[in-house]
Amino acid sequence: MSLKENKDARENKDSREVKHKSKKSEPLVLKATTLSISTCTVITNLNKKINLGLLSRFITIYDQSALELDEKAGGVYNLEFYGNCARGETLIDSIKDEFNNQATIKFKYWGFRNINIKIFANGKLQMTGLKYEDEAKEVGNLLINIFKNIKINITKDIKTLNDSAKTYDFQIVYDPITKNVYYYRKFYNRFLSSYDFDTELVNTYLNEKGAPLNAAVNYNRKGFIKGIHDKYIDTIEDTHQEFLSGNEWNGDGYVKQTIEKIEKIKDYFTADFEKSLSASKNLKEVKECIETLMKKYNDFKFPGLDKFISDIGKDMFSTDEQTLLDIKSEIFKFNRAYRNLLEKKINRLITIRTIDITICNSVKEYLLAFEKEGSSSNIDSSLDLILSKEIPLEKLEIITDLLTGESTETNGYFVSDTETVLINSNFCINYNINLKKMSKVLRRLGLYNSYEPDEYHGVLTKYYYNLNNTVQGICNCDTHCSTREKHSICTKITISVFRPGSIIITGARDLIQLMSAHDLIIKILKDNIDTIKGPDCEDDNKHIALMNNEFRKISRKTRLFYIKKDNIVDFDKVTAEL
Numbered sequence: 001m002s003l004k005e006n007k008d009a010r011e012n013k014d015s016r017e018v019k020h021k022s023k024k025s026e027p028l029v030l031k032a033t034t035l036s037i038s039t040c041t042v043i044t045n046l047n048k049k050i051n052l053g054l055l056s057r058f059i060t061i062y063d064q065s066a067l068e069l070d071e072k073a074g075g076v077y078n079l080e081f082y083g084n085c086a087r088g089e090t091l092i093d094s095i096k097d098e099f100n101n102q103a104t105i106k107f108k109y110w111g112f113r114n115i116n117i118k119i120f121a122n123g124k125l126q127m128t129g130l131k132y133e134d135e136a137k138e139v140g141n142l143l144i145n146i147f148k149n150i151k152i153n154i155t156k157d158i159k160t161l162n163d164s165a166k167t168y169d170f171q172i173v174y175d176p177i178t179k180n181v182y183y184y185r186k187f188y189n190r191f192l193s194s195y196d197f198d199t200e201l202v203n204t205y206l207n208e209k210g211a212p213l214n215a216a217v218n219y220n221r222k223g224f225i226k227g228i229h230d231k232y233i234d235t236i237e238d239t240h241q242e243f244l245s246g247n248e249w250n251g252d253g254y255v256k257q258t259i260e261k262i263e264k265i266k267d268y269f270t271a272d273f274e275k276s277l278s279a280s281k282n283l284k285e286v287k288e289c290i291e292t293l294m295k296k297y298n299d300f301k302f303p304g305l306d307k308f309i310s311d312i313g314k315d316m317f318s319t320d321e322q323t324l325l326d327i328k329s330e331i332f333k334f335n336r337a338y339r340n341l342l343e344k345k346i347n348r349l350i351t352i353r354t355i356d357i358t359i360c361n362s363v364k365e366y367l368l369a370f371e372k373e374g375s376s377s378n379i380d381s382s383l384d385l386i387l388s389k390e391i392p393l394e395k396l397e398i399i400t401d402l403l404t405g406e407s408t409e410t411n412g413y414f415v416s417d418t419e420t421v422l423i424n425s426n427f428c429i430n431y432n433i434n435l436k437k438m439s440k441v442l443r444r445l446g447l448y449n450s451y452e453p454d455e456y457h458g459v460l461t462k463y464y465y466n467l468n469n470t471v472q473g474i475c476n477c478d479t480h481c482s483t484r485e486k487h488s489i490c491t492k493i494t495i496s497v498f499r500p501g502s503i504i505i506t507g508a509r510d511l512i513q514l515m516s517a518h519d520l521i522i523k524i525l526k527d528n529i530d531t532i533k534g535p536d537c538e539d540d541n542k543h544i545a546l547m548n549n550e551f552r553k554i555s556r557k558t559r560l561f562y563i564k565k566d567n568i569v570d571f572d573k574v575t576a577e578l
Helices: 004-025 054-060 134-148 160-162 186-190 199-209 237-246 252-279 283-297 304-313 321-332 334-373 377-390 393-404 434-446 511-527 540-555 571-577
Strands: 036-045 075-081 084-090 102-109 114-119 126-131 170-175 180-186 417-427 460-467 491-498 504-510
Touching: 036 134, 054 075, 054 084, 054 102, 054 334, 054 393, 084 334, 102 134, 134 417, 160 170, 160 180, 160 237, 170 334, 170 393, 180 252, 180 334, 186 252, 199 252, 237 334, 252 283, 252 321, 252 334, 283 304, 283 321, 304 321, 334 393, 393 460, 417 511, 434 460, 434 491, 460 511, 491 511, 504 511
Parallel strands: none
Antiparallel strands: 036 126, 036 417, 075 084, 075 102, 102 114, 114 126, 170 180, 417 504, 460 491, 491 504
């Protein structure tokens, strides 16, 4: 190498070292995106009691891809209520515990705005998935319009049950001969779909094994009215059985048979469980026994039972006889848990049936009242006219309130008392974050946090906001609010920090609380960025950018812009005037 080439090489090396030192000495400048509100939860009040039994049966439920949901008025595409079968996008009834004061619906409008709404019997609403508080008022008014236009269709011909698309799973038939009203349900066999065997064999099996059969099901439970529910007899179901079974419609006779089958399955299961478990000679056979029962009874599922199966599969127990007996004894305790589960299902089905019969009686009373007002010469034609026009829901609500002893409200719906109770938000910073160091910094500042990378890919921090505290972020209550699941004094806000520099803030109830948490985490990031900054890797950054880009593509939704007509300007006209 020549002297000149050697000199140039030294100069280039020195230049690189200077640049490296200069770059290393440059202070890190934290930059953050604007805090964005992703969703919020808002409560509001419609100021009128809502009969959830009636509403859940007669509100129109659309297919999720229905054109009606692309309009401003929108509609409901799913509904779940303890006192009725699930309707809409899923027919799976997951509700077990009794809660008759709340229904949950999924509402969609403009084709892309999906809102989850809890409707309470006292007229209050809780909406999640909103973009801003005033959207609750808009959606509330849309629901009021839907509620006010609900009509109850009644047919005189049982063979027209398939003609109505509005309430496809619950229909009412008026029998002009007996002047009685009967209900019919579609897809009611869903409540027996959990059992992978012929349920008709239950009685035969129990008789053969000498197991005691349960007495008749007690239908006298909550909501039972003597003289109504014990007198209900469908006189036209049997004569139309071929049509009903051929079109998956079921009357009260089938409903009672289903309830009674589930009642007897309790004893059938106990005998089956005990026999299979007793025949198991080792832990492997015990595991196979439970897995077989789970396939036979699809709802026989409990976390504790899953753990036994998993631990047996991992050979975590000794193989001696006493251990086998102990494990069998512990597993058989799930027999009681399953029987309680079946009892809950029975209780719910009886509640649904009770409401069904109450509605039939309300319709009958409505028609009888109409009949008394009309003349005998034209009563049949008048009834035909009213049946063709359908019954407004509000008319039936009044009669149902009178029958059940509830107070009747005559005032109309209106939206008020709108309040945001939960805000979810996010923002990003311009650096990767070393989560392990971030967790240590937060702990040093007295902020409770957890970092378990195997369970959650971020640092979870609890931020406690209390208006009475001079310093926010830490709970100073006598009983720490982390131990209070309900009725906590402080507002518990969760700040989640992720490695690529994305931060999510959830749980704030208003903008003041949100900005308090946001400002604190921003300050911590700025003050400690030299410590918590994660390594920059070109491939890593490319991967993150690619993932973010793909995420944007997946999560991108149609944006809706409202334009005031009065603000539209005729550009050509304005230009001509100039």
